[in-house]
Amino acid sequence: MKTRARLPRLVATGATLALALSLSACGDGDGGASSDDGKIHVLVYGDASNKIEQQIVDTFNKTSDVKAVLDTIPGADYQTKLQTIINTPQAPDIFYNWGGGSIKPFVKADLLLPLDDFIKKDPGLKDNFLPSVFNSAVVDGKPYGIPMRGTQPVLLFHNKKVLEDAGVQPPKTWDELLAAVGKLKDAGVTPIALGGGDVWPTQMWFQYLYDRIAGPELFAKAIGGDKSAWESADSKKALDMISELVDSGAFGKNYDSVKYTNGGSVQLVASGKAGFELMGSWYYSQQLTDHKEFAEKDLGYTAFPTVEGGKGDPGNVAGNPNNYYSVMKKTKHPEAAAEFLKLMYSDEFVKAHLDIGNLPTTTNTDKFIDDSATPEYTRFQYDLVSDAPNFQLSWDQAYPQKASSDMHKAIQQFFNGQLDTDGFIKAMQALPTE
């Protein structure tokens, strides 16, 4: 049995390598880490937050006999690379992920260590984090991740000046939003900027509306494998409301040619060509980087509007609750890993993240907010997230990774009219849930 399984694995690995080689000419660094060199390897998504992860690793190494090593992989390649090495000797001991569906396949393949034992020894590993955030990395009733960066709720941003000129107040309800769309159109601006070329920004409208109309239960049901959820009256109602919004010209006509990732939609709002944009909380620092003056003077933000008669609690938020560190089952140093994870609720960790604009989701965050770089904005987010009865993980992260491409296609096609309601429902029902 064993030898039989080995050959296909070898062949498969080689073939992946071949596919990867033929596709990407660019080399990559040594993200590899074998687990028996007396060290623990921590694998993270390479970006601006790495300096804090390095700082935490350095702090850990000061007192620990087992040393931690930080390996980073450039963001765009992270998921692919992780998936490729996770079941090889190159696998790290601790790695960065998005909780939910992003780790479900690894849990299923029995690769991850349930953190129950860690938490039994140190209840702080659970109690020091906001419950709605901590729960996003619970799979099949067992915790598999410790929050390790900042929370990223999706907020409705706006250009204060544009709204003022059109005589519009930031909307609290869906009807107010529709009215605002009408007024902004009359004022000659695109009411809502949307980076439809990236598709994931489009998806944000779906996940919020579904939550407001049907509550989190519908999506929970759907992802639990009950595909009838997509055919429910609530689901159809949400789709109708989305169509209505699109057809009213709220997003203009060329949203699918606009991208968030190349700064297109960001600039639309900053330059006053659009009124609103629905985006993750990182939008603020993005605007601050791209259009400093605008961000400081005219960038406003509110929670997603409430929907009258909706079953979902208006306090619910959607987005990415946080990123998480998960531990591999085969790590040789579980005690060191547990010690390392404890640093994720330390004062040092919280302060360092607040300094670069991230909002950690630990219970001690509160006392440092007033000293942060943007206290008002940070406070708003913190209250929103800590008061939220439910934090809906982004749909494409909640579903297994293999579903995200097809989901994006369906969302884009429904938005631009290539799929009707039934077509969209069928496409969502066809997605693999595990």
Add this chain to the structure above:
Amino acid sequence: MTTHLTSARPAAGSRKESRRRPPAPSTTTVGRPSFAWAVPAALFFALFAIVPLIMVAVLSFMSWDGISSPEFVGTDNWSRLADDPVMLKSIWLTLLLTVLGVVLQTPLSILLGVWAAGHQRNRAVLSVIYFIPLLLSATAVSVLWRALLDPNFGIPAEATWLFGDGNLFGEQTTAIGVLAFVSTWQFTPFHTLIYQGAARAVPQVLYQAAEIDGAGRYRQFFHITLPQLRTSMITSMILMIVGGLTTFETVLILTQGGPGTDTTISAYYMYDKAFKSFDYGIGSAIALALVVAATIISLIVVRVSGYDKMRSSMEGVS
């Protein structure tokens, strides 16, 4: 070895003479290359092309998500592919883009190449400028055009009379148009180079004779230059076709296969399945299908064009 090689070349004094004549192979003192010379290259080719190809072929009969153990599923992947409307669509899109590439690039590069082979005043400077797109990586080119074609801040925002609302990436026709345009923009210089070289090699006596007979520039072009470029045209077209079938980066960066699946060409679909949906079995099947298709098409082109017979374009010259 050096002396052998130099002796195969004409002596310095006779260079001018020899440029007009093909080298005569039979007079060289260099023996036939021994098979041993090919071993390093053959080994490399086997290691990096043949072995992976075989592995991909095996993987196309397995189901594998990259984590768990691969399982043999027989021809499952293949029958799924055959029934997959996106796969069929992707084949059509691939062929369409390939044909568009050949149709757009061939006339352009012939004209530019023939022009660049001349002795005009600003030729060298302009040739260098035309050549620049080829120096940029496909990624850089795609990022550049994505920004230039932004509907709100790029060219379409200024030229609304031409682009309308600028939704170039949101509709199938325009999205394909952009892809064809960007590939043309990038690869025309390369084919121009081929034609420039070929046009330079056309014996001047032909033109001199034509001039004496009173043929104008257009007749000279259509009756001498073009027929003389025949073999180069086939070379260039095969490269275009193979390039068209394997286009990838442009789609990845410009459209991501969208809107929906409207620009999902086969190579992108392979990437989508293997590296975004982690379905390596299907991805391998698509990859293998692409290899087979590209090989067959290249063979057909070579056969139909008579390229395999290597007929000399120097016929009737000397």
